[in-house]
Amino acid sequence: MAMRVEEITSHDMTGTQLLVELNNVGKVYPNGTVAVQNANLKAGEGEFLSFVGPSGCGKSTIFNMITGLTGPTHGQMSVLGTTPKQARKHNETAFVFQEHTLLPWTNLIENVTLPLSLRGVSKKQRYAEGERVLELVGLKDYIKSLPRQLSGGMKMRVSIARALISRPKLLLMDEPFGALDEITRQTLQDELLNIWSKEKTMTVLFITHNVFEAVFLSTRVVVMTPRPGKISDVIPIEAPFPRGDAFRSSNDFGEYVGLVSGCLKH
Numbered sequence: 001m002a003m004r005v006e007e008i009t010s011h012d013m014t015g016t017q018l019l020v021e022l023n024n025v026g027k028v029y030p031n032g033t034v035a036v037q038n039a040n041l042k043a044g045e046g047e048f049l050s051f052v053g054p055s056g057c058g059k060s061t062i063f064n065m066i067t068g069l070t071g072p073t074h075g076q077m078s079v080l081g082t083t084p085k086q087a088r089k090h091n092e093t094a095f096v097f098q099e100h101t102l103l104p105w106t107n108l109i110e111n112v113t114l115p116l117s118l119r120g121v122s123k124k125q126r127y128a129e130g131e132r133v134l135e136l137v138g139l140k141d142y143i144k145s146l147p148r149q150l151s152g153g154m155k156m157r158v159s160i161a162r163a164l165i166s167r168p169k170l171l172l173m174d175e176p177f178g179a180l181d182e183i184t185r186q187t188l189q190d191e192l193l194n195i196w197s198k199e200k201t202m203t204v205l206f207i208t209h210n211v212f213e214a215v216f217l218s219t220r221v222v223v224m225t226p227r228p229g230k231i232s233d234v235i236p237i238e239a240p241f242p243r244g245d246a247f248r249s250s251n252d253f254g255e256y257v258g259l260v261s262g263c264l265k266h
């Protein structure tokens with residue numbers, strides 16, 4: 001397999017719906033910190049993009065701009081054909097953090113359907129959707145359980161289920177598996193790819209410090225430089241899906257990990 005690093009601005013999106021576009025995007029915080037500089041990126045429908053880079057290089061800042069939580073100070077951004085804020089208002093983007101942020105006093109079905117309760121959706125419809133997403137993450141038998149009765153990996157699955165409840169077109173995940181042990185982490189990687197393949201058109205943007213994880217999950221890996229963060233390389237991972245342990249132990253996998261690690265160092 002020929003491995004390559006892509007020209008960042010030239011990714012061919014012909015025939016795919018463009019979901020996220022960053023044109024020379026920059027972010028300078030009010031205290032003068034230049035967090036992101038001249039970031040250019042296009043993400044299409046159904047892609048899985050992982051972002052890797054040293055701590056403080058602006059990965060979370062890029063995600064916060066894509067979700068409209070903070071605005072860019074330079075350049076233009078478009079998310080689902082509109083502004084990031086509008087896309088969030090239409091419930092087309094969803095976010096999963098490393099911390100599970102579940103309500104401790106209420107059960108799983110209430111936790112995952114919270115976004116629908118806030119929108120006034122009927123209980124019957126909420127529960128039908130809640131069961132759908134809990135089944136997707138393999139927790140249908142735990143509907144009435146409380147978060148404290150679950151392991152760390154299970155809590156993360158609940159967070160993913162809650163993010164999926166609104167059927168988002170764009171799912172952003174900021175180091176979701178960083179606090180998990182290696183075996184649980186690999187299981188959740190497998191499950192996430194399963195969910196992503198079922199949802200078909202959902203695009204996932206994923207931050208990780210783990211190069212192995214980035215290569216395993218992604219259609220492309222986005223490499224960032226130390227602060228001020230720039231997108232230095234984009235590496236297509238051209239291994240077929242579904243992926244599993246055979247890919248993890250393949251020569252191609254090792255070569256991709258080497259390629260991404262090399263880009264991180266230069």
Ligand SMILES: Nc1ncnc2c1ncn2[C@@H]1O[C@H](COP(=O)(O)OP(=O)(O)OP(=O)(O)O)[C@@H](O)[C@H]1O
Nearest residue numbers: 029031033035054055056057058059060061062227
């Ligand atoms: N609200 C803020 N005000 C000022 N500076 C900020 C703010 N948020 C982040 N920064 C700074 O911007 C830079 C980029 O931060 P960001 O959290 O985006 O990086 P990151 O790549 O996600 O880091 P990590 O991998 O450690 O999570 C850092 O130097 C950080 O200290």
